[in-house]
């Protein structure tokens with residue numbers, strides 16, 4: 624898809640108005656208040672429906688049952704589940720961060736925004752499967768998501784004032800490593816440094832565009848995701864994957880140094896507290912590595928079902944007992960416990976009391 628085509632959907636006539644009113648407000652404010660606007664970049668940990676809704680396939684499964692199954696839509700129709708393009712049974716990380724800002728959920732997905740309308744809560748530019756580097760699976764790289772944001776800022780569609788008082792959430796959750804892992808390359812060391820450099824470059828670009836506060840996820844223990852731990856029948860996490868994640872996080876921290884306005888969101892520790900230690904406080908999860916929704920064989924995916932045939936996946940009866948929803952993503956309950964652990968540092972960083 625051409626970026627210019629995507630852009631034309633969202634660019635809006637109110638841009639000029641916003642720019643004018645922003646200039647007025649800017650002079651009156653000197654200190655940053657808690658953000659009301661959020662810009663989201665990255666992959667399926669934060670995507671809320673940017674990938675296209677096509678016929679059911681592994682790539683579009685997030686638009687189909689049982690995705691969104693825990694979403695209780697109150698439209699009086701009695702329907703109880705409806706997929707929203709999120710890789711979860713209900714909410715994802717961007718929604719939980721939005722809640723900390725007092726918003727009901729993530730700002731609208733860039734691809735689904737109504738014509739000529741810019742939402743005051745911000746824009747979610749994240750696409751599932753996104754990575755820093757291009758690969759056949761990657762529809763839009765994280766850098767290209769920032770290109771979209773940049774054009775909207777430069778055109779005035781997103782006002783400078785909004786950017787100043789916003790927070791950016793950046794989730795780069797290991798899709799770059801998956802490409803190498805799938806190709807049978809187990810030593811990820813050579814990839815890690817370049818990825819660290821690229822991530823810091825993205826942070827610098829956001830800062831140069833005027834974003835003053837950035838939440839940057841570190842890498843969760845990827846070896847504990849069902850995709851990697853399946854080989855051990857979910858008995859243990861994959862050592863290579865987790866080692867790579869630790870190394871990634873170490874390099875990321877080094878390269879970021881003491882950059883102002885960036886908070887590393889420590890997903891690695893938050894996931895680890897739940898998965899590794901089976902800590903007593905997380906007893907609700909009877910299964911911390913086995914996913915709730917799972918294809919019967921490796922080539923099947925959660926949600927796979929041909930019309931008039933039985934499902935080719937299994938679905939757990941009680942989602943609140945599972946930390947992982949599918950091969951790679953936490954359940955709503957999983958995200959809730961992860962973000963609960965991170966709420967204090969995030970709110971403190973954002974000046975939310």
Ligand SMILES: *[C@@H]1O[C@H](CO)[C@@H](O)[C@H](O)[C@H]1NC(C)=O
Pocket residue numbers: 702704705706
């Ligand atoms: C889900 O919601 C959308 C939009 O409201 C609707 O078009 C679609 O038919 C719904 N799907 C199901 C399975 O209820």
Ligand SMILES: *[C@@H]1O[C@H](CO)[C@@H](O)[C@H](O)[C@H]1NC(C)=O
Pocket residue numbers: 816817820
């Ligand atoms: C990463 O950045 C450092 C410092 O700028 C540079 O020396 C190094 O060659 C870069 N490595 C890669 C793989 O891009």
